[in-house]
Amino acid sequence: MAANSSGTASARVLVRDAATGRAAREGLAELDDRALVGLVQSLPRASERRAAACELLVSRYHGLVRSCVRPYRGSPMSAQDLMQVGYLGLLTAIGHFDPEVGASLAAYARPCVSGELKRYFRDKRWPVRLERSLQELVLQVRDATGSSAPNPARPGASARTAARP
Numbered sequence: 001m002a003a004n005s006s007g008t009a010s011a012r013v014l015v016r017d018a019a020t021g022r023a024a025r026e027g028l029a030e031l032d033d034r035a036l037v038g039l040v041q042s043l044p045r046a047s048e049r050r051a052a053a054c055e056l057l058v059s060r061y062h063g064l065v066r067s068c069v070r071p072y073r074g075s076p077m078s079a080q081d082l083m084q085v086g087y088l089g090l091l092t093a094i095g096h097f098d099p100e101v102g103a104s105l106a107a108y109a110r111p112c113v114s115g116e117l118k119r120y121f122r123d124k125r126w127p128v129r130l131e132r133s134l135q136e137l138v139l140q141v142r143d144a145t146g147s148s149a150p151n152p153a154r155p156g157a158s159a160r161t162a163a164r165p
Contacts, residue, residue: 028056034099057094064106065090068113089116
């Protein structure tokens with residue numbers, strides 16, 4: 001009997017949550033991207049209406065994320081992982097887009113999504129995990145000194161080269 005009453009209570013919660021979600025999404029579909037971005041940026045993070053507006057923007061720009069991921073299809077990373085990274089870039093773009101400055105969200109979001117994907121690959125290709133600032137410093141030093149400098153991501157590489165017969 002207790003299991004039945006808890007099942008009924010959870011069903012009521014699901015119905016109430018669905019009704020709240022519907023109320024939050026109500027009227028958002030006919031808004032343009034600029035209005036939705038304004039809503040996302042003005043409402044508090046815990047707002048269900050903000051989450052619904054953000055979800056609608058993400059669904060509208062699914063194709064943009066997919067087109068940014070497409071060049072990396074042959075990589076060892078799964079397409080789903082890359083799509084998730086692309087969505088992070090899209091959410092960053094939604095959070096930082098200024099409708100007064102930019103022409104469209106798509107024009108602003110494409111470099112954000114591509115940049116997030118490039119950062120992901122840059123950070124993942126290092127066999128030893130270094131902070132991003134250290135990685136950038138190593139790359140600057142390598143560029144300044146030429147390619148003969150030892151790679152800190154591969155310790156002992158110069159010793160192995162010297163030990164070759």
